[in-house]
Amino acid sequence: MAESATIALAAQLLGHLQGHQKTLLSDNQQLVNFLNGSNLSNPPDWIIKPYTQITATLLSGTNLVVRRIGRTHNQMADSQALSALQNN
Numbered sequence: 001m002a003e004s005a006t007i008a009l010a011a012q013l014l015g016h017l018q019g020h021q022k023t024l025l026s027d028n029q030q031l032v033n034f035l036n037g038s039n040l041s042n043p044p045d046w047i048i049k050p051y052t053q054i055t056a057t058l059l060s061g062t063n064l065v066v067r068r069i070g071r072t073h074n075q076m077a078d079s080q081a082l083s084a085l086q087n088n
Contacts (some may be wrong), residue, residue: 003028004043004051007035007066011058025069027077032068035059 007024014022026032031052032043037064040056058064 001045001048001051004031004048004055007031008051008054008058010073011064012056014064015058021063021065024064024066025074026066027071027074029068032066035066047050 003026007026008088010024014024031048034040034044034052035055040052055066059066
């Protein structure tokens with residue numbers, strides 16, 4: 001749920017920036033596959049539907065794309081997420 005909310009927020013922020021193609025990176029293969037799929041009405045988990053709908057709306061007709069990044073290349077984000085959970 002947190003990753004889908006983060007992607008929705010990032011998509012909103014990137015939508016306001018000028019420039020060429022913008023890319024969102026995620027290490028969640030299932031979420032990336034869903035957002036790049038043709039049927040965006042059935043998310044992998046219904047609890048994330050509000051976030052996936054925001055992202056899907058922002059992705060349609062824009063130069064914004066979602067790509068997968070390996071977990072080994074995403075260590076800083078994982079570290080920050082773990083820290084946030086421990087401090088909460």
